[in-house]
Amino acid sequence: MPTSPPDRDPRRLRSWRWFGPDDLRSFGHRSRLRQMGLAADDAEGKPVIAVLNTWSDLAQCHTHFRDRAADVKRGVWQAGGFPVEIPVLSLSEMFVKPTAMYHRNLLAMEVEEVLRSQPIDGCVLMGGCDKTVPGLLLGAISAGLPAIFLPAGPMLAGRYRDQRLGSGTDVWKFWAERQAGCLAECAWRQLEEGIARSPGTCMTMGTASTMAAVAETLGMTLPGAATIPAVHSAHARLAAACGRRIVEMVWENVTPASILGPAAFRNAIVADMALCGSTNAIVHLVALARRAGVALALDDFDRISRVVPVIANLRPAGAYLMEDFHDAGGVPALLSRLHDHLALDCPTVNGRSLGENIAGAEVLDADVIRPLDRPLDAAGGTCVLRGSLAPDGCVIKPTAADPRLLVHTGRAIVFRDYADLKARIDDPALPVTPDSVLVLQSAGPVGAPGMPEWGMLPIPQRLLAAGVRDMVRISDARMSGTSYGTCVLHVAPESAIGGPLALVRDGDLIGLDVPGRRLDLLVEDAEVTRRRAEWRAPPRRVHRGYGSLYLDEVTQAPDGCDFRFLEAGPDTPEPDIF
Ligand code: FES
Numbered sequence: 001m002p003t004s005p006p007d008r009d010p011r012r013l014r015s016w017r018w019f020g021p022d023d024l025r026s027f028g029h030r031s032r033l034r035q036m037g038l039a040a041d042d043a044e045g046k047p048v049i050a051v052l053n054t055w056s057d058l059a060q061c062h063t064h065f066r067d068r069a070a071d072v073k074r075g076v077w078q079a080g081g082f083p084v085e086i087p088v089l090s091l092s093e094m095f096v097k098p099t100a101m102y103h104r105n106l107l108a109m110e111v112e113e114v115l116r117s118q119p120i121d122g123c124v125l126m127g128g129c130d131k132t133v134p135g136l137l138l139g140a141i142s143a144g145l146p147a148i149f150l151p152a153g154p155m156l157a158g159r160y161r162d163q164r165l166g167s168g169t170d171v172w173k174f175w176a177e178r179q180a181g182c183l184a185e186c187a188w189r190q191l192e193e194g195i196a197r198s199p200g201t202c203m204t205m206g207t208a209s210t211m212a213a214v215a216e217t218l219g220m221t222l223p224g225a226a227t228i229p230a231v232h233s234a235h236a237r238l239a240a241a242c243g244r245r246i247v248e249m250v251w252e253n254v255t256p257a258s259i260l261g262p263a264a265f266r267n268a269i270v271a272d273m274a275l276c277g278s279t280n281a282i283v284h285l286v287a288l289a290r291r292a293g294v295a296l297a298l299d300d301f302d303r304i305s306r307v308v309p310v311i312a313n314l315r316p317a318g319a320y321l322m323e324d325f326h327d328a329g330g331v332p333a334l335l336s337r338l339h340d341h342l343a344l345d346c347p348t349v350n351g352r353s354l355g356e357n358i359a360g361a362e363v364l365d366a367d368v369i370r371p372l373d374r375p376l377d378a379a380g381g382t383c384v385l386r387g388s389l390a391p392d393g394c395v396i397k398p399t400a401a402d403p404r405l406l407v408h409t410g411r412a413i414v415f416r417d418y419a420d421l422k423a424r425i426d427d428p429a430l431p432v433t434p435d436s437v438l439v440l441q442s443a444g445p446v447g448a449p450g451m452p453e454w455g456m457l458p459i460p461q462r463l464l465a466a467g468v469r470d471m472v473r474i475s476d477a478r479m480s481g482t483s484y485g486t487c488v489l490h491v492a493p494e495s496a497i498g499g500p501l502a503l504v505r506d507g508d509l510i511g512l513d514v515p516g517r518r519l520d521l522l523v524e525d526a527e528v529t530r531r532r533a534e535w536r537a538p539p540r541r542v543h544r545g546y547g548s549l550y551l552d553e554v555t556q557a558p559d560g561c562d563f564r565f566l567e568a569g570p571d572t573p574e575p576d577i578f
């Protein structure tokens with residue numbers, strides 16, 4: 001933490017290399033600022049702040065970002081900086097197919113190159129809808145410039161008649177009722193009108209909310225930023241505060257590397273577990289850590305999961321929504337309950353330690369943020385399993401599962417890919433019972449490709465109508481953070497590269513033992529060996545462009561699904577200015 005005022009000599013600025021020297025190239029740069037109507041006083045010698053905006057007409061969670069970018073710029077001007085708004089890839093979790101995860105690394109690459117190649121001293125990262133959070137942070141870590149994250153904030157709670165609705169979570173529940181024939185067409189239409197009522201991200205503890213809380217705990221946001229509702233006037237004030245703070249961060253040289261050490265990542269896992277956060281957070285945190293040069297393994301998550309109770313009573317695991325969490329004190333209040341599990345001396349973007357930021361934080365509703373001795377679950381926000389079906393690991397969120405199924409042995413019903421699942425899941429001839437184990441293959445990083453959120457396999461209609469609402473489901477896919485059920489996810493190695501999941505056949509016995517952290521294919525070794533000898537990789541689905549790069553370079557889920565060539569390595573040199 002700086003103890004004396006920083007040196008504000010403009011020659012210290014990275015952008016000075018573009019604008020400062022008395023040479024032909026800098027003349028060109030300055031004359032082009034004049035072309036944009038900017039006088040010397042407007043820009044030169046000031047920190048140039050990139051406002052990286054993931055707004056687009058198809059980014060439904062970021063529709064307020066044009067206004068917020070203006071708020072950020074106001075803050076930058078106030079603090080003596082020069083703001084430049086730069087659009088970067090907008091990744092709508094809803095509209096981008098096959099999945100926004102497929103493009104997370106593309107956003108990360110864009111952010112890194114946009115920052116490195118231009119006269120930029122620091123940046124405000126404007127994201128929120130699931131993959132935009134890790135995408136922006138991954139790029140900013142690799143670029144190495146001062147960066148502050150501005151979360152989009154959750155949308156308003158949904159509403160249907162007298163019920164509050166949670167994004168995703170309640171949609172799945174009502175869809176199950178509709179599939180079971182218990183919900184009329186007109187009610188379904190009313191749900192469509194009421195489930196998403198404002199700008200902002202999904203307001204359950206889905207991936208967006210989890211990653212915002214993770215970013216705050218890592219120290220990459222201002223305190224309290226993760227939960228401010230998108231349409232709250234405090235969100236506009238937060239945006240301006242980010243603009244003011246990033247200017248100071250440039251002078252103080254507060255970079256992601258100075259914040260994101262091993263202890264910061266452990267703190268983030270503690271928060272994730274206490275929130276019963278999205279399983280997706282595991283993949284993203286591993287990728288972020290690797291970019292920051294920090295080793296993080298699945299076992300780190302399981303170790304912390306065993307000792308940190310779930311104390312956030314938020315859907316899908318609990319009862320409340322993000323507005324309630326914010327009003328109960330948000331992330332600072334949550335962390336104040338967890339201080340014995342946290343490294344409180346970790347630095348954060350506001351120049352203070354995590355401990356200083358949460359000192360004085362108060363829990364204002366003890367049913368939303370439970371005391372440690374009255375948790376939602378004593379442990380196990382996300383558990384890591386291993387066994388003959390997942391030698392490199394897989395994950396499950398037990399709090400969102402039917403406890404009756406956490407130890408279960410059943411016979412497999414295998415779907416060779418998502419198209420097969422869609423075609424057959426409701427086939428009356430499917431020999432499925434409530435005790436069956438539904439298995440989906442070819443849904444991993446390479447197989448799908450992109451590891452879509454297909455892991456909450458639908459319950460067959462026939463069983464829904466009979467009252468079944470949960471079954472054991474296993475795949476190498478991910479699952480929406482808003483989803484629930486006994487879904488074993490991220491099975492690694494994935495089936496498309498020959499993991500044991502590829503060798504499962506209809507009728508095989510599968511053993512799930514969450515307390516014992518096991519997932520096993522209960523088939524004779526000789527038979528497994530025979531199947532392995534017969535196995536052939538599915539044909540490659542993409543042969544050119546970004547997709548080809550993706551298939552060649554993506555790592556498996558336990559390694560973060562980053563591209564191998566993007567993981568931490570020697571510093572990339574600054575661009576030459578000729
Ligand atoms: Fe954007 Fe859920 S669809 S956060």
